[in-house]
Amino acid sequence: MARLVSARIFPSQWFQVSRLPSIRSPLNWHSAAGSGDLSFRGVKLSNPPGFVAAALEVPKSARHSPGSENCLPSEEVIRTWCDADAVCFDVDSTVCLDEGIDELADFCGAGPAVAQWTAKAMTGSIAFEEALAARLSLFEPSLYQVNECMEKRPPRISPGIAKLIRMLRAKNVDVYLVSGGFRQMFKPIALELGIPPENIYANQLVFGNSGEYVGFDPAEPTSRSGGKAVAVQHIRQKFGYKTLVMIGDGATDLEARQPGGADLFICYGGVQMREAVAAKADWVVSDFQELIAYLA
Numbered sequence: 307m308a309r310l311v312s313a314r315i316f317p318s319q320w321f322q323v324s325r326l327p328s329i330r331s332p333l334n335w336h337s338a339a340g341s342g343d344l345s346f347r348g349v350k351l352s353n354p355p356g357f358v359a360a361a362l363e364v365p366k367s368a369r370h371s372p373g374s375e376n377c378l379p380s381e382e383v384i385r386t387w388c389d390a391d392a393v394c395f396d397v398d399s400t401v402c403l404d405e406g407i408d409e410l411a412d413f414c415g416a417g418p419a420v421a422q423w424t425a426k427a428m429t430g431s432i433a434f435e436e437a438l439a440a441r442l443s444l445f446e447p448s449l450y451q452v453n454e455c456m457e458k459r460p461p462r463i464s465p466g467i468a469k470l471i472r473m474l475r476a477k478n479v480d481v482y483l484v485s486g487g488f489r490q491m492f493k494p495i496a497l498e499l500g501i502p503p504e505n506i507y508a509n510q511l512v513f514g515n516s517g518e519y520v521g522f523d524p525a526e527p528t529s530r531s532g533g534k535a536v537a538v539q540h541i542r543q544k545f546g547y548k549t550l551v552m553i554g555d556g557a558t559d560l561e562a563r564q565p566g567g568a569d570l571f572i573c574y575g576g577v578q579m580r581e582a583v584a585a586k587a588d589w590v591v592s593d594f595q596e597l598i599a600y601l602a
């Protein structure tokens with residue numbers, strides 16, 4: 307433990323990044339029915355996307371956050387992090403730099419209207435399922451549009467996440483993606499990061515026979531308010547994990563920190579720093595390297 311404590315990240319390293327620069331892979335994803343590489347609800351991708359982690363030369367403001375006192379983890383927090391046998395990651399603004407639904411909506415020409423709903427949904431004042439249905443109804447994405455969006459705007463992976471997940475997997479820690487976003491858009495990300503597709507807990511867009519938008523699967527726990535907490539509890543119970551950690555940027559990620567769910571909530575503020583969430587987190591980091599340092 308002494309070694310770990312000596313490796314602490316100190317507040318001088320705290321920084322806030324409101325938005326990282328737009329860097330996208332030059333490689334496209336290709337739809338290829340029958341390729342067998344990736345498939346979900348009629349979507350087939352032959353070539354794994356050439357993800358590019360965003361460049362590290364992001365602007366660092368040296369200012370301290372009002373909630374930055376918990377960027378110094380206690381020994382108990384460090385012990386829990388190092389002992390974890392399962393880690394659940396939020397996707398939007400955590401594993402990836404973007405909010406997936408906003409990207410898809412923007413691609414479909416409904417960006418500003420949907421972003422307004424997303425902002426409202428994040429306040430927690432509207433039931434998640436209501437906000438999800440309202441946002442999707444504004445642009446009703448077809449399967450073709452989802453495929454085209456993924457091809458032309460592949461998700462941007464957060465700096466350091468690939469290394470962190472690689473290290474967790476090397477320690478035999480099971481890794482999950484738990485998100486209110488769409489499974490269709492996460493499978494290629496999971497493939498890139500070495501996460502089994504069955505470890506994705508997310509929403510499912512439903513399409514008709516012609517690929518037209520029909521809705522989303524309301525049976526997915528993540529389609530409802532409090533859904534991430536339910537998903538994390540389910541994961542823990544199903545596999546009997548002793549120590550489970552949740553990492554994310556939002557209030558719904560924080561909700562997973564409860565008896566029977568996550569033992570530890572780490573707020574990742576490298577993309578979006580939400581002060582209300584950071585203030586209640588066990589540990590606040592703005593760079594995944596801060597977590598990697600304790601695993602090395």
Ligand SMILES: [Mg+2]
Nearest residue numbers: 396398399556
């Ligand atoms: Mg998020």
